Amino acid sequence: MTTMAERPRATAGSDFAELGRRINAAGLLQRRPGYYVARLSLVAAALVGGWTAFFVIGSSWWTLAVAVVLAVAFAQTALVAHDLAHRQVFRTNKPSSRAGLIAGNLAIGMSYGYWMDKHTKHHANPNHDDLDPDVGPGVLVWSRENAAGRGFLTRYQAYFFFPLLTLLGLSLKRDSVRWVLEKRNRVEAALLAIHFVAYVSALLIVLSPLQALAFFVVHQAVFGVYLGMTFAPNHKGMPHPDGNEDFLRKQVLTSRNVRGGWLVDAALGGLNYQIEHHLFPAMPTPNLRKAQPIVQQYCAEIGVSYEMTSLTDSYGQALRHLHDVGADLRRR
Numbered sequence: 001m002t003t004m005a006e007r008p009r010a011t012a013g014s015d016f017a018e019l020g021r022r023i024n025a026a027g028l029l030q031r032r033p034g035y036y037v038a039r040l041s042l043v044a045a046a047l048v049g050g051w052t053a054f055f056v057i058g059s060s061w062w063t064l065a066v067a068v069v070l071a072v073a074f075a076q077t078a079l080v081a082h083d084l085a086h087r088q089v090f091r092t093n094k095p096s097s098r099a100g101l102i103a104g105n106l107a108i109g110m111s112y113g114y115w116m117d118k119h120t121k122h123h124a125n126p127n128h129d130d131l132d133p134d135v136g137p138g139v140l141v142w143s144r145e146n147a148a149g150r151g152f153l154t155r156y157q158a159y160f161f162f163p164l165l166t167l168l169g170l171s172l173k174r175d176s177v178r179w180v181l182e183k184r185n186r187v188e189a190a191l192l193a194i195h196f197v198a199y200v201s202a203l204l205i206v207l208s209p210l211q212a213l214a215f216f217v218v219h220q221a222v223f224g225v226y227l228g229m230t231f232a233p234n235h236k237g238m239p240h241p242d243g244n245e246d247f248l249r250k251q252v253l254t255s256r257n258v259r260g261g262w263l264v265d266a267a268l269g270g271l272n273y274q275i276e277h278h279l280f281p282a283m284p285t286p287n288l289r290k291a292q293p294i295v296q297q298y299c300a301e302i303g304v305s306y307e308m309t310s311l312t313d314s315y316g317q318a319l320r321h322l323h324d325v326g327a328d329l330r331r332r
């Protein structure tokens with residue numbers, strides 16, 4: 001397991017406050033309503049256009065191409081729900097929650113409440129073995145301690161990473177249903193039920209049984225891979241905190257930025273600026289690019305390591321970390 005290299009300075013408590021002053025002075029925490037009107041409109045148009053094409057094409061194997069388009073639209077909708085959960089779009093909770101329920105539960109079949117609960121814990125303690133649900137032991141294991149006693153899958157888990165991502169969408173739906181039933185949230189349950197019934201009905205009414213199965217597999221697999229690939233570069237293979245870090249170091253040292261232009265920004269929904277996002281979760285997505293040089297320069301001033309790499313190298317680091325976790329098991 002990788003651990004933190006930097007130790008907090010005696011004045012570390014004031015470090016984030018000073019960075020916050022610089023970010024505020026640059027006006028980067030201000031809302032960007034025009035951007036989100038355009039982005040939400042484009043995502044909504046992609047969803048409506050995808051389903052319209054599905055019904056227009058009808059019972060044809062060409063609907064598999066539509067399945068890919070809708071998978072991308074679903075992933076982009078999930079990224080919008082992420083921004084809503086962080087109140088990047090609306091300032092208050094009520095409109096954020098209402099829009100989040102529409103985007104998450106109704107549009108893509110993923111519980112907005114479940115996602116908020118899980119993601120809030122992640123932001124509070126990124127990469128913490130006991131407190132971050134994203135690195136807790138599951139099908140994949142992210143620390144050698146948790147790998148002890150595991151079997152063949154963990155031993156060679158790096159090779160299974162991308163194939164397993166094809167199941168991520170279904171896994172999130174399963175966890176969403178469990179969370180909603182546990183919390184007895186009737187509104188979320190009703191919206192999820194509407195989504196599932198409408199989705200399955202559309203496939204069975206329009207397509208032949210074999211075409212419906214193929215559409216379902218392609219759609220959910222591409223959605224899972226795309227969604228997983230937006231989050232995998234951000235923290236996997238980065239240091240794990242031990243609880244002695246101040247807020248700034250805990251967020252910066254566990255996160256990794258990904259270089260790229262507008263295409264990477266759009267594909268990853270701004271999550272390629274993971275360091276800035278973790279420091280300022282409510283910062284609107286288009287402002288993250290502007291905040292990046294300010295944060296990087298400030299980290300250099302106070303001697304805090306700032307990780308930034310290419311998209312392909314970020315996946316390579318995550319895969320190498322997964323492979324290293326299983327090293328002890330492969331020696332047996």
